[in-house]
Amino acid sequence: MASVNKRSIMTLFSGASCPFSHRVRFVLAEKGIQAEVHNVDADAVPEDLMELNPYGGVPTLVDRDLCLYEPKIIVEYLDERFPHPPMMPVDPVSRAKARLVQYRIERDWYGLLGELEAGDSGVRETAGARLREELIAADELFAQDQWFLSEERTVMDIALGPLLWRLNRFGADPGEQAPALQSYSERLFALDAFQASLTDVERTMRG
Numbered sequence: 001m002a003s004v005n006k007r008s009i010m011t012l013f014s015g016a017s018c019p020f021s022h023r024v025r026f027v028l029a030e031k032g033i034q035a036e037v038h039n040v041d042a043d044a045v046p047e048d049l050m051e052l053n054p055y056g057g058v059p060t061l062v063d064r065d066l067c068l069y070e071p072k073i074i075v076e077y078l079d080e081r082f083p084h085p086p087m088m089p090v091d092p093v094s095r096a097k098a099r100l101v102q103y104r105i106e107r108d109w110y111g112l113l114g115e116l117e118a119g120d121s122g123v124r125e126t127a128g129a130r131l132r133e134e135l136i137a138a139d140e141l142f143a144q145d146q147w148f149l150s151e152e153r154t155v156m157d158i159a160l161g162p163l164l165w166r167l168n169r170f171g172a173d174p175g176e177q178a179p180a181l182q183s184y185s186e187r188l189f190a191l192d193a194f195q196a197s198l199t200d201v202e203r204t205m206r207g
Contacts, residue, residue, distance in 0.1 A: 010035040013049050013060040015042065016201040019113065020071040021059040022162035027075050029193040030153070031082045035061075039199065072102065075155055087155045098155055101148075105159045108134065113163055116170040128172040135167075135181055136174045143180035146187075161188050165198075169205040 012028065014021035016039045028035055040049060045056045053060045053069040060069040063081070068074045079087040089095050112134075115127035141149065148156045164185045167173035175182060188194055 010064075011062040012037045013040050013046075013052075013058050013062075014038065014199075015040060015058040016199040017205075018058055019110070019162040019166060022165075022197060022199075022202065023071050023158050024059045024061065024074050024078075025197040025199075026158050026161055026194060027078050027087065029196040030087070030158070030191075031078065031085065033078065033082055075158060079155070085153070087153070087158060089150075089154065101156050102159050105156070105163070109163055113166065113170075116172065124170065128170050131167075131172045132174045132177075135172075136178045139174075139178040139180045141180075142178070142184040148184065157188060161194055161197075165189065165202065166205055 010033065012021075012024060012035050014025060014037050025037065027033075028037075038046075040046065040058050049058075049060060050056045052062060052067045055069065057069065059071055059074060060067065061074045061077070063077075066077075068077055076088065089098055109131060112127045112131040116124050116131070119127060145151050147153050148160055150156065164181075
């Protein structure tokens with residue numbers, strides 16, 4: 001752990017196009033947290049990252065003598081370490097519901113995003129159609145509140161932003177077939193924090 005202790009400033013090892021890294025960058029921007037962000041080439045993982053994270057993956061966050069490398073854990077740590085503005089609901093029931101929604105977003109929608117990113121053309125076409133259909137079916141959920149299932153921005157919005165930003169890239173955006181989702185996405189993407197969280201690579205994803 002010597003390489004961890006040498007870092008006097010919070011450091012994020014991030015992928016320039018990685019949606020999970022994007023989630024962490026979104027939280028950093030939302031809370032105004034100062035951190036050094038190092039973009040990592042997946043084909044040339046630096047040795048110090050391999051020493052910090054046994055899986056050699058991103059995102060990996062180093063804060064003094066602490067090293068974290070799972071996006072949900074990183075996001076919750078940052079929310080507790082820098083409590084304003086809060087990203088997790090205050091009461092236990094609402095916190096549990098938010099965690100469950102995140103789980104479903106990751107299992108159902110990020111799973112399809114993974115197929116879009118890694119699959120062959122046939123797999124991508126099927127995954128894109130399924131993701132569009134699921135988002136259209138969920139459209140009414142985006143109409144209930146100012147943000148996703150809440151009047152305040154939460155970890156649920158942090159999870160959704162990077163995924164929704166990538167829909168155009170894969171032709172999976174439902175557009176006018178999901179008007180509430182479209183309106184929600186426009187509000188989310190217009191946030192200064194969201195714009196600040198984008199890498200140059202990610203900016204090209206919306207055309």
